[in-house]
Amino acid sequence: MSTEKKIQHSLNDLIEIARDGSEFYTEAAGKVHDPALASLFQQMAGHKREIVTGLTAEVAAAGGKPAEHGTLVGSMREVYTRARAALGHTDYAYVSELEELEDRLLHAFQKTIDDQDTPAQAQAAARKYLPQVTQCHDTMRDRKVALKHSH
Helix, strand or coil, X not given: CCHHHHXXXXXXXXXXXXXXXXXXXXXXXXXXXXXXXXXXXXXXXXXXXXXXXXXXXXXXXXXXXXXXXXXXXXXXXXXXXXXXXHCXXXXXXXXXXXXXXXXHHHHHHHHHHHCCCCCHHHHHHHHHHHHHHHHHHHHHHXXXXXXXXXX
């Protein structure tokens, strides 16, 4: 596999997961009851869109074709969360699932950075967004813990 294809493959995985996050945060913002939580979700969706835009530009600059959709896992998770939310656990259910999505995204970024087979350009692109990914992860982890203790 050529370096360009490896860059495309590595970064497209991150694009797909971040796109899942953006779409899921946007949907969740319209479903939760707490206005502050809805505002946080909109902000987090914006962070994911920034990551998608930046990584899309990196893939294009490397001569690749950027991913245009999210993942199947992301779509399935949204269906599962909507079902859980319908049972009356709305705010916590969304926070819990979004925190898991943040875990998945953080793990994917770390894997891209740590994988010896990942081209340096893809590792650099992942490193560039890692602080933002880590901050979003920590925010949702903290929110999940706070909500769990308030129930």
